[in-house]
Structures are given as C-alpha cells and as structure tokens.
C-alpha cells in the first residue's frame with residue numbers, strides 16, 4: 001500500500017505579485033511556493049511543517065485547487081485515472097472535488113453562521129446532487145455520530161454559534177468527509193482550538209484515517225503534532241522544501257540546519273537522546289524576488305561562500321528516503 | 330451506530346432551528362420600543378392609504394371629495410376650517426384636505442417602496458458583482474459607482490425638475506437608480522468582499538459549488554441585513570425628496586404631501602401664525618411621521634444586525 005502514489009507534485013510554484021500601486025505593473029513577486037516536489041502515497045499522512053508564512057497554506061490550497069499554480073504539475077491518481085489538478089475545469093473539476101477535500105484552520109470562519117449544521121455538512125451532497133433528502137439526512141446523521149457529535153439529532157439543526165470550537169471543527173471534518181474523499185488537506189485544524197480539546201480532534205482524525213482509508217496532508221507548525229499524526233514530515237522554509245523524511249528519522253537525525261534549529265526549540269520527550277542544539281539568527285522574512293542562492297543563507301549558522309555563490313541547493317536523497325536540500329550535509 | 334432521523338422529525342427540528350435563529354433576531358427587533366412605534370406608525374399609514382378608495386366608494390361623494398378636482402360649493406369661503414363634513418377642512422381650491430392627505434399617503438408609499446426596491450436591486454447587481462468577481466469588473470463597475478456617488482439624489486432630481494416635469498414614478502425610479510448605483514453600491518461591494526474572503530466560501534467551492542450556488546446560498550443571505558437597512562433609509566430619502574420637488578412645483582400635477590404643504594403655505598402667514606393651519610399641518614406631520622416611522626425601523630434593524638451596537 002505504501003508504494004501506490006496518490007498525489008505526485010512536480011515543480012509546483014506559486015508567485016503572488018506584490019501590489020505596488022493601481023496602475024504600476026509590478027515585477028516584484030512573493031515566491032510563496034517555489035519548485036516543490038513531493039510524492040504522497042495512498043493511505044499515509046504527510047506532515048507539512050514550517051514557520052508562519054513559509055507557504056504551507058498556499059501549498060494546501062494548490063493541491064485542492066482553491067488557487068491556480070503559477071507553474072508545475074499535480075498528478076492526482078483517482079480510481080478512474082490520473083488527472084492533472086492544475087488544469088482541471090468544469091465537470092472534471094467538480095468530479096475531482098469528490099475526491100479531495102480540505103479542513104480549514106479556523107472553524108469560526110469556515111462555517112457559515114447563517115446555515116444549520118445539517119445544511120453545512122450536506123452542502124457537498126446538495127451541490128453534487130448525491131442522494132435524496134432522506135438519504136442525505138441519514139448520511140449526515142451517521143457522519144455526525146462518527147465525528148463524535150452524538151446524538152446527531154441534537155446537533156443537526158443547530159447553528160455554529162450554538163457550538164463550541166471543538167464541536168465546530170468536528171462539523172468541518174464531517175463536511176470534508178461527507179463525499180468520502182481519498183485525500184484531505186488539513187490546514188492546522190487544531191491550532192485555533194483550546195488545548196483541552198486538541199487531542200480529541202487529533203485522535204478523531206487519526207481514527208478516521210484508519211477507518212476510511214483517508215490520506216492526509218497535515219499542515220502544522222508544531223512538530224509534536226506532526227509526530228503524533230504523520231508517517232512522514234516535510235519541512236518548508238520560505239517556499240522551499242528543505243527536508244523530507246520518515247517522522248522518527250527526521251526527529252532523531254535532522255540534517256538540514258533549519259530543521260535542527262526547529263527541533264532544538266522543541267523539548268525532547270526521550271531523555272536518553274542527545275541532540276546538538278542549533279541556534280539561528282534573525283526572523284523569517286517574505287520571499288520577495290529572493291536572490292538565486294540558498295533561501296536559508298541569511299540565517300544559516302554553517303553557511304559558507306559556496307552557499308552564497310550557488311543557486312538554492314536541490315533536494316537530494318541522503319539515503320533511507322531522507323531528502324535534504326543543503327550543500328553542507 | 331446508525332442514526333435514524335425520520336424525515337418528519339427532521340422537518341420539525343428544522344422549523345425549530347429556524348425559529349431559534351430568526352426568533353432571536355425578531356425578538357431582539359420587537360424588544361425595542363422604537364421598532365414597535367415605527368411599525369405601528371407604518372401600520373397606521375398603511376390603513377390611511379387603504380382607507381381612501383374605500384371612503385371614495387362608500388361615504389364620500391366624488392364631486393365634492395375628489396382630492397384633485399373635488400369642490401364643495403356649500404362651504405365658502407375656501408380654504409374653510411374643519412367641519413363635521415370636512416374633518417380637516419378644505420384647501421384654497423375648495424378640496425377636502427383629509428381626502429388629499431390619504432391620497433398623499435398612497436403616493437408616499439409608492440415613491441418609497443419603488444425607490445427602495447430599485448436601489449436594493451441595483452446596488453446588489455453592481456456592488457455584488459464588483460465585490461464578488463473583483464478584477465476588471467470591479468474597476469469598471471466601481472468607476473460607475475464613483476460617478477454616482479458624486480451625484481446626491483435630491484440635488485440631481487431638483488436639476489431634473491428644472492428641465493422637465495416629473496411624475497412620481499419617475500421621481501421614485503430616479504431616486505432608486507441614483508442612490509442604488511452610488512453610495513449603496515459601494516457599501517454592498519465592501520460587504521461582499523468581506524463575505525467572499527471568508528473560508529466558508531472556499532469550503533463551498535470545495536463542495537463543488539459554482540458562482541451561482543455561492544452567490545445564492547452564501548453571499549446574498551449574508552447581505553440581507555444590510556439590504557434591509559438600505560431599503561428603509563431609501564424610503565425616507567425618496568419620500569423627502571419627492572416632497573421637496575412637489576413643494577417647489579417641479580413635478581407634474583399630482584397630489585402629494587409636498588404639494589399640499591406648498592398649497593398650505595399660500596394661505597399661511599408664517600410669523601403671525603395667522604391663517605389656515607389646517608391646510609399645512611396635516612401633510613407636514615404626516616411627512617414627519619412617515620419618515621420617522623421608517624427611520625425608527627431602520628435604527629432597530631441596525632441594533633439587531635450590528636452586534637457592536639447591541640447593548641448586552
């Protein structure tokens with residue numbers, strides 16, 4: 001099962017023009033996502049980790065085609081053949097929407113306050129014309145119970161403001177799963193929730209992955225969350241993927257200086273394990289027309305002249321499916 | 330555990346939810362004395378408008394009580410103060426003031442409601458399209474709106490009135506167009522823009538919903554409170570503007586409160602307060618009452634839908 005590719009991302013880039021004025025055409029671009037390559041296998045959960053503004057949400061939205069890529073290909077292996085997500089239109093796009101869903105960060109924003117829980121969860125069924133009204137009600141009720149909103153009948157016809165944050169996020173999860181998608185992008189689904197309910201929602205998502213065979217791209221800035229949820233972790237820095245490895249491998253043998261810095265900020269749960277601390281200087285900036293060298297150069301503690309004079313390092317296999325984009329490891 | 334939610338029970342719950350949602354909003358609305366006063370006043374004016382054709386058909390003699398061509402020869406001189414026959418007396422041409430007042434109510438409703446409907450429709454078409462689609466549609470449509478913003482409806486209508494005589498549907502229509510394409514479109518646009526960028530719209534797109542679905546199920550319902558407020562304030566503005574035009578005789582000859590006030594001030598000496606108050610005061614108070622009624626309802630709607638105004 002591990003070897004069956006579900007999503008194959010090739011050279012994916014998204015550039016946003018920087019607004020300078022109404023009439024002036026800009027040649028400044030935010031390189032939100034830049035030449036990203038990643039294969040996601042059926043049934044696994046991949047974590048996408050990085051600081052705020054590094055392009056995680058942009059990547060997620062590109063994969064579900066909420067935004068159009070500037071360049072690159074996203075091959076999605078559906079049951080009925082491979083489609084290129086980047087160029088889908090019309091009917092094919094609508095059919096694609098049954099396979100791929102997204103869970104948003106803020107459950108206060110992602111549910112329409114004027115719609116009942118039933119109407120929200122049933123919206124995809126309604127739009128796609130799936131089932132009759134009684135069938136939809138049955139399906140929604142069943143799903144609400146699956147996501148832990150029991151009894152369903154007492155939640156179905158409530159409004160979002162009558163629910164807690166955790167309950168709302170469960171509703172959002174139910175909406176994402178109602179069309180039985182194979183691939184779900186979860187964009188920091190627990191970061192806006194109270195600490196007390198986070199674990200519950202994470203457990204739920206994991207159970208659902210097992211039960212329904214959903215593949216996740218799990219976006220988070222929290223390595224502990226990624227460790228709990230994911231088999232593999234990809235680390236992003238200013239629009240570039242800098243490291244990709246199996247979760248435990250990445251946590252125990254981080255190779256990219258940025259990953260090592262991220263990890264030295266995380267308390268180690270395993271006291272026998274010693275990690276060399278890595279300090280980095282400065283804060284994250286915006287990747288506006290970045291110079292043609294390693295994106296991490298300005299903050300890298302081990303950078304040298306070679307790093308300065310050469311283009312951004314390619315992502316290379318350092319053995320054991322551990323990919324790193326750095327000249328010096 | 331598979332949940333069994335019978336269809337019938339589901340419908341009941343749906344109703345209950347609807348009641349909870351609108352119940353609170355209607356409740357909040359009705360809890361405000363201002364709203365109740367406004368609604369009651371509108372009700373009274375509604376009855377007045379309905380009363381006219383009924384009275385004309387039953388107790389009022391057409392020759393003597395017609396608001397425009399009626400004349401009562403039995404009571405001279407005109408204007409004549411109130412009598413049991415003419416409860417508000419007659420005007421300078423010997424016409425029944427009460428009959429005029431009731432017809433004027435009908436004209437005010439007509440002007441106000443048509444203007445409001447036109448304004449709301451146009452502001453949604455222009456502002457909604459610009460806000461939702463953005464890009465060049467936004468730039469072009471907002472260019473149009475910017476032109477209309479520079480044209481305050483009362484002023485433009487007074488100028489129109491100098492060029493040609495207007496009838497009341499024309500006044501209503503022009504007022505609706507001018508305010509709908511101007512300031513209201515700008516407000517609707519910015520509101521639409523806020524709605525469009527909320528992530529439940531992205532969720533609706535992921536559901537497979539096209540523009541039509543999103544506009545109908547998400548944008549339009551979200552705009553409703555704003556549109557309701559716009560509608561009531563348009564009624565006030567349009568009715569006042571119509572009265573102004575009629576007062577200055579910039580309209581064709583039809584009867585409205587504005588023309589009644591003009592008629593009344595012919596026989597009213599302002600500083601000595603001598604003369605025929607019964608001709609001028611009824612339309613003046615009616616105009617004030619009508620506008621206040623809609624204004625109060627508008628304020629009450631605002632209290633309900635703008636939580637920051639809500640006193641907890």
Ligand SMILES: Nc1ncnc2c1ncn2[C@@H]1O[C@H](COP(=O)(O)OP(=O)(O)OP(=O)(O)O)[C@@H](O)[C@H]1O
Pocket residue numbers: 016017030031032050051052053054055056057058059221286287
């Ligand atoms: N619509 C847009 N227009 C212009 N720039 C954008 C747009 N969306 C994102 N960006 C920019 O692209 C970069 C990546 O943004 P993105 O939202 O993907 O980051 P993120 O990793 O999800 O951050 P966070 O953890 O804060 O959610 C940022 O610099 C952001 O300012």
Ligand code: SF4
Pocket residue numbers: 257258294295296297300301302303304307313325326327328
């Ligand atoms: S390539 Fe050079 S600058 Fe970039 S991370 Fe590696 S060492 Fe640092």
Ligand SMILES: [Mg+2]
Pocket residue numbers: 056057058187
């Ligand atoms: Mg984000």
